[in-house]
Amino acid sequence: MKKSKDENTEEHILEAAKLVFQSKGMDGARMQEIADQAGINKAMLHYYYRSKQLLFEAVFHNAFMLLAPQLKTVLNDDSSIEEKIKNFTSNYISFIVKHPYIPNFIIQELNRNPDFLIKMKENPNFPNLKKFRNQLNQEIESGIIIPISAEQLFINIMALNVFPFVAQPLLKAFTNTDNNTYKQLMKDRKTEAANFIINAIKLN
Amino acid sequence: MKKSKDENTEEHILEAAKLVFQSKGMDGARMQEIADQAGINKAMLHYYYRSKQLLFEAVFHNAFMLLAPQLKTVLNDDSSIEEKIKNFTSNYISFIVKHPYIPNFIIQELNRNPDFLIKMKENPNFPNLKKFRNQLNQEIESGIIIPISAEQLFINIMALNVFPFVAQPLLKAFTNTDNNTYKQLMKDRKTEAANFIINAIKLN
DNA sequence: AAATTTGTTAACCAAATGGTTAAACCGAAT
DNA sequence: ATTCGGTTTAACCATTTGGTTAACAAATTT
Structure with a gap:
């Protein structure tokens, strides 16, 4: 379990969030699943994107x-x-x-x-x-x-x-x-x- | 708050479920909201349809x-x-x-x-x-x-x-x-x- | 009219869920 | 070496949520 600073955790999260949100939708997606997909702790999602809503909006914006x-x-x-x-x-x-x-x-x-x-x-x-x-x-x-x-x-x-x-x-x-x-x-x-x-x- | 037996509670539920499921989807819908929409107790949903999944399937089947x-x-x-x-x-x-x-x-x-x-x-x-x-x-x-x-x-x-x-x-x-x-x-x-x-x- | 079955409710429950916190970790600057 | 900042984690928390229960009311059967 590495703890070293990963250069682009933020992008890893976005990539994982994309996968989960795009297949399950906003309501069906789970923060824990996104964290697992990204291979990081759930708290990181909030550290970088504050809330599920904001993370979702980032993904949506990218897709659009x-x-x-x-x-x-x-x-x-x-x-x-x-x-x-x-x-x-x-x-x-x-x-x-x-x-x-x-x-x-x-x-x-x-x-x-x-x-x-x-x-x-x-x-x-x-x-x-x-x-x-x-x-x-x-x-x-x-x-x-x-x-x-x-x-x-x-x-x-x-x-x-x-x-x-x-x-x-x-x-x-x-x-x-x-x-x-x-x-x-x-x-x-x-x-x-x-x-x-x-x-x-x-x-x- | 009436307690008398309503002739077609089952249909009221289905109608309310249709409204909520069709606008919010399976994941976004809440059993409580369906109950409120139908004007009945949440337990009735389970009495008549056993689970959210089965109630949803009834609505989906009707729509299809x-x-x-x-x-x-x-x-x-x-x-x-x-x-x-x-x-x-x-x-x-x-x-x-x-x-x-x-x-x-x-x-x-x-x-x-x-x-x-x-x-x-x-x-x-x-x-x-x-x-x-x-x-x-x-x-x-x-x-x-x-x-x-x-x-x-x-x-x-x-x-x-x-x-x-x-x-x-x-x-x-x-x-x-x-x-x-x-x-x-x-x-x-x-x-x-x-x-x-x-x-x-x-x-x- | 007593007993039984069916319908309905309020209160409750365990699990899940989004979010928070406090401490630990790590690389860089002093 | 020590300090300091951003980064990461485990543990925790409050709320929400689907679902259950036990008691009660209303029909229905006997």
């Missing part, structure tokens, strides 16, 4: 800050709408494979406490539809794609990309597919989902 | 049994794929307005405990894609719609209809819309979402 930049592909990129959709869909699915718990974690905890975002929305880097809307309207005027509001298209893009992961257990049951088959379905979506969206909005 | 029949519109109906999509989209959104917590509740708790479904999957009425797949393949062969697997199309339909409600807080923030505007967006989706899907799969 990882997810938000993903949206840049679809919101602030300079390529055409069609390219953006293709890129985002492919990128996002790769992202999820690396961080499978994130979308669920965020959506879940946000539903329990929507106030989490009001602070973050003040950040000038917080994702917004402005540029996307302009570009979309331009392409609509050019007759490249059908008339659709930026909000609805954005919701559709998010839905088709995020939902299959968020609702995985439910969809697995309904489609009656095992783990591997479902994984393959998700891989296929890298192009399938993008094509689906483009078909829906492209004027032939 | 309410959601599952909604899928009949898209899975076992006799109309064309196009009509099914239109009907389901419109019906589902009406359903959600009546039971706003259900999809989130189910998805959330299913992620925490995927085993909940293995018992239910044995039920012969459990939703399955068989009929939908046959019909889809037929329409694909007839050249009415583009080639797409039943699983992918089903996932897309679910995603476009369910996700906007599940991820409401997140989408509200990203699209920077207030409550009323978002409600209007959802209403619009009754036709918008259906048309989007149909555009995506219909051969012109």
Whole structure:
């Protein structure tokens, strides 16, 4: 049992907290489990993060800050709408494979406490539809794609990309597919989902 | 404080439990809060349902049994794929307005405990894609719609209809819309979402 | 109407849980 | 070597929580 000063205990805690919070949620997580996961004494959690709530907020903030930049592909990129959709869909699915718990974690905890975002929305880097809307309207005027509001298209893009992961257990049951088959379905979506969206909005 | 025998205490409990579980989840819910909500003594919860776990399962089962029949519109109906999509989209959104917590509740708790479904999957009425797949393949062969697997199309339909409600807080923030505007967006989706899907799969 | 079963309550209990404390530990500066 | 600061731990604490119990009330049966 080492007692020597560990250079980055604080990060170890955060990493352990991430694991536990993201799989059990705020209410289901136990401070003791986080401490065990980090291999340290429970008091350390409070020494570095004061309370469960603050530790949770640190984890949530980290997760959100990882997810938000993903949206840049679809919101602030300079390529055409069609390219953006293709890129985002492919990128996002790769992202999820690396961080499978994130979308669920965020959506879940946000539903329990929507106030989490009001602070973050003040950040000038917080994702917004402005540029996307302009570009979309331009392409609509050019007759490249059908008339659709930026909000609805954005919701559709998010839905088709995020939902299959968020609702995985439910969809697995309904489609009656095992783990591997479902994984393959998700891989296929890298192009399938993008094509689906483009078909829906492209004027032939 | 009445002590007289109440004809349907059991149902009162279930109703109260539904309210509390669906807004706070299994881990966040408190037996005392459910008792208070039902206006009875906490011991009654155990008298009728033995444990928190069993009471929760009763609530979950009820919720799932309410959601599952909604899928009949898209899975076992006799109309064309196009009509099914239109009907389901419109019906589902009406359903959600009546039971706003259900999809989130189910998805959330299913992620925490995927085993909940293995018992239910044995039920012969459990939703399955068989009929939908046959019909889809037929329409694909007839050249009415583009080639797409039943699983992918089903996932897309679910995603476009369910996700906007599940991820409401997140989408509200990203699209920077207030409550009323978002409600209007959802209403619009009754036709918008259906048309989007149909555009995506219909051969012109 | 007496006895028995069912429904209901207040009080209680043991375990779990987030959080605190006081002392010990350790590396660095004096 | 001693002191001093931040770091770490074991033990402890108050509260919360799911669950139990024993007594009592209301129906129901005999």
